[in-house]
Amino acid sequence: MELRTVLVVGTGLIGTSAALALRKRDVRVLLADRDQGAVRLARELGAGEEWDAQEKVDLALIAVPPAHVASELLELQQHGVARFYTDVASVKAEPINRAQQLGCDLGTYVASHPLAGREKSGPGAARDDLFLGRPWALCPTEEAHPDAKAAVLRLVELCGAKPVEVNAEDHDRAVAVVSHAPHVTASAVAARLADATDVALGLAGQGVRDVTRIAGSDPGLWLGILSGNATPVAEVLEAVARDLAEAATALRALAEGDGTATGELTQLLKRGVVGHDRIPGKHGGPASSYAVVQVVIGDRPGQLARLFQVCDEVGVNVEDVRLEHAPGLPLGIAELSVQPDAVTPLADALRERGWQVP
Template sequence: MASELRTVLVVGTGLIGTSLALALRQKGVRVLLADRDQGAVRLARELGAGEEWQPDERRAEAIDLAVIAVPPGQVADELLSLQKGGVARFYTDVASVKAEPIECAARLGCDLTSYVASHPLAGREKSGPGAGRADLFLGRPWAICPTAEASGAARAAVLRLIELCGANPVEVDAVDHDRAVAVVSHAPHVAAAAVAARLSDATEVALGLAGQGVRDVTRIAGGDPGLWLGILSGNAAPVAEVLEAVSHDLAEAASALRALADGDGTAHGEITQLLKRGVAGHDRIPGKHGGPAPAYVVVQVVIGDRPGQLARLFQICDEVGVNVEDVRLEHAPGLPLGIAELSVQPDSAPVLAQALRERDWQLP
């Protein structure tokens, strides 16, 4: 039961705020929605995320928790305003930067006993309430950064929020959090943007040759620049440190490649070492259930670009008892077909491949 959180106010109806509201609604929690953009509130409400909050009636509301889903630089001001109005019993935010908002809240004189900063490590390259999904947080880590002043009741309320959204709480110091997300989120976004920026001047020939690799590397570069400027500004120093390290590696790689172009075969070693370090780093990324990433086998199958094909493919997997751990689609430019790559357990790959061939599916 969600009796501890009967009513939750979500301030900010973007991707995270709307997704959170949708998740809570599925658990029977009453959700009130607020945003400076009335259009965003209306869309979130139409999507079933909750009902619009009426501030003039707030004293009559029994709000258990207010979730502040605004950019990092606005968190402290929003928290102060809500607390001055006595809006809720407890407060949290879901910004992707933690140290600066907490420090600013302390400077403004916010009540830190009723506030626990948090950050769900989930998102999409899309933004706005229309991109919201109730399952966005399922199985994802959700950082909580309680200060020494935070009460046990406030911490319990935020943990209950995380539980209702299906995420996994991870308690971490705010400064450690910001250094960590600089490595795994913020600097990668800048790096992806730098690669994608090269495409703005690319020739039509180059773009016509674009494959899945460049799509994978640049996928997150499609995020809202304004939103990301706020995130990067709030975590500037840690992100700069990571980017400087990446820049050093890239500069050394470029120098080695120049040497190779000039006929210096001894430069192979430097390139090889960077590529090996990349493989080692990639292999450390946790699997979908945490811990070491399991070794899956990819089964490739040609799939027509028409309605129902993907559903048929998954139906076959269900019939033969094969669980698909991951799926990726690569479209063939100019052709009404593509390749579906199904990641499965190693012992399941032969079973699935045989079942597909028996049903006249084409495997490359």
């Protein structure tokens, strides 16, 4: 199934990223959005050309909030805009049910959802590599024509993602666990910082930054997502709340001198380790255990390039990297995750070249 022309309706982060990825593969992309400013920016970024509402396309990709997917699909189908249709909303059951109620043609439509994103939104945050290696869920109904599925599979391939076919209800329960409830939880932690003292904020380290990173996303966008998947998300949050309530009770008991309460806390922490270790690792395979080499790095242009040059010279592959800045100082710590047997040669090479390795 070849896609020569694709219409992207909705030029936010996901829509524009898909458009950029398609343009990189020489697919002609047309852009549409109620916000003309967003279309202009996406066009200036090289994502495609503005749609004139007359041209027909092979595939229409609907990148609008979940509550508007079905109505957008109906309007496009009524005008015969595309041979096939998909959407990229992060909720699937509600849009599909609404599309059925509105009388949309489900034979030419395959609901989908790329499991990729950023805490930033809008076309300015888009990247052509956003979907590389990421799962992309496909949720076809029984009515979906094989050619429609083939078209959406081709879209996923062109964007560099990995297709995963899943039932819509199963999809929504899954993303409630791995995406939607974690976002609310991160927001709840970040909300504690709104009233935190300057002393507390001055002591903030990388841990709180990691936990709250996604809490900086657009609240309006997330309200639409959570509303469309309310019941599964509520069930996960209730389970999290029970764990937190039990932890708080155990801590109260510890404060009163009840040493036996450590058992409940230990079990929760151990379950957390088990869950963390189940998160897929590099390339989607089992999580690997890497060693970390810490390097003091100056906050100056070119420092990371110099650091990676050393890694290249000694033939060490950096599996992951994170930076922790030192408050009030023009330097920080770069943590390089590498294979355990690469720690000594890399550390020695860095020290020989004048790097400070704690």
